[in-house]
Amino acid sequence: MKKLVLLVLILGLPALVLASNMGFKAQINKTAGGSNVWWVSFPYFYDPNGDGSVNSTEVCTDTTNLAGIVAWNASTGKMETFTCGGFSTPFTISKGVSYRFAGNGTAEIQWTAVGSHDPSFGHSYTAGGSNVWWVSVPYHWNPTGGVKNAAAMCSEVTNLAGVVDWNAATGKTETFTCGGFTTPFTIDVFSGYRFAGNGSATITWTPSHY
Numbered sequence: 001m002k003k004l005v006l007l008v009l010i011l012g013l014p015a016l017v018l019a020s021n022m023g024f025k026a027q028i029n030k031t032a033g034g035s036n037v038w039w040v041s042f043p044y045f046y047d048p049n050g051d052g053s054v055n056s057t058e059v060c061t062d063t064t065n066l067a068g069i070v071a072w073n074a075s076t077g078k079m080e081t082f083t084c085g086g087f088s089t090p091f092t093i094s095k096g097v098s099y100r101f102a103g104n105g106t107a108e109i110q111w112t113a114v115g116s117h118d119p120s121f122g123h124s125y126t127a128g129g130s131n132v133w134w135v136s137v138p139y140h141w142n143p144t145g146g147v148k149n150a151a152a153m154c155s156e157v158t159n160l161a162g163v164v165d166w167n168a169a170t171g172k173t174e175t176f177t178c179g180g181f182t183t184p185f186t187i188d189v190f191s192g193y194r195f196a197g198n199g200s201a202t203i204t205w206t207p208s209h210y
């Protein structure tokens, strides 16, 4: 079972009426099983040790039972793995990007994600390379109509061809084609999603939020 709790730290008001610069404390746990990997959403402002930058080592320290963290390189279309406790050079955690968590055997991954949103941040992905990007969704995303699903994502993101969901249980992806006729899947704001570009156009997105 996923245990997802969104608590409001800074303003102390109900989440639905908060201003855009609120802080978050989200308990994101992942029960071992299936593919044992998950794409997760990060707070746009996230720096647990407060030193002004964040890298994959800091994520390992900030989590329990994380075996490794994976970054997607959109240019090459390859993944880069950082093993927690290993000796490879850590990679930088970038704002708005989703990273993949890898579990440690049968242990549940536990992450108390503390951070805040950056309402002025605009995603921008220039066409090229693999032409797909893994992105983080704001925890207080609020699309027009209030239904958080793939169709709403298509409506809000400029030049998006499709959005892809990761099914951790099966280890397979599910694609929703923007403008298509398949049933849109639900967007879980604590999970990362993959954007597919529309030809040579730049994808842009400034997320709506409460």
Ligand SMILES: [Ca+2]
Pocket (backbone or CB within 6 Å): 047, 048, 049, 050, 051, 052, 053, 054, 055, 058
């Ligand atoms: Ca830091």
